[in-house]
Amino acid sequence: MPPDLQPPEPWFRPDPSQAARLEREAAAEIGPGHELAGHTLTAITACSGCDRVIFQVDDGTFAIVHLTWTTRHEPDPWPATQRPGGYIALELLINDHSH
Numbered sequence: 001m002p003p004d005l006q007p008p009e010p011w012f013r014p015d016p017s018q019a020a021r022l023e024r025e026a027a028a029e030i031g032p033g034h035e036l037a038g039h040t041l042t043a044i045t046a047c048s049g050c051d052r053v054i055f056q057v058d059d060g061t062f063a064i065v066h067l068t069w070t071t072r073h074e075p076d077p078w079p080a081t082q083r084p085g086g087y088i089a090l091e092l093l094i095n096d097h098s099h
Contacts, residue, residue, distance in 0.1 A: 010049040011094055019043040022053050026065055031073035035081060036063055049099045054090065062090045 007013065014022060022043040030036050041055035041063070051067045066080040084090040 007045050007094055010047050010099075011045050011054075011097070012048055014043050014046050018046070022046060022067070023055075025067050025069060025071065026053070026055065026079070028071050029068060029074045029079045031075065033076050034074075034079075035083070036065070041065075045094070047097065052097070054094070062087075064090075064093060 019042070023041055026036075026041050026043075036055075036057065040058040042058075043053050044056050045054040046052070051069065053065050053067060055063050055065060057063050062084055064082040064084070066078075068074055068079055082093065084093055
C-alpha cells in the first residue's frame, strides 16, 4: 500500500514503535521451515480487530501474517501466512477482510 494512502478500517498504519514490535514478534514466531524464514519483514499495515499484519518482504512482495503472540518459533504452518500475487491482490484482500 503506497505510503500516502490510508487503509480502510479496521486496518491502520502502525507508528514506528508499533511496527518494530510487530516485526520483532514475526521474527520470533517464524521458524526455519516457514516460507518467510530468512526474510526481513517491514510492517506496513495491521488490523485492529485481529492479529493480522501486512508486511513488505525484502524481496518486494507482500505477506499477510496472522501472528500468534507466543514470542517463540511456531510449528508449521504457523504463523499462518498469505502471499498475495501483487498489489492489486493485496488491496482486494484488505477490502474483503472481515471478522
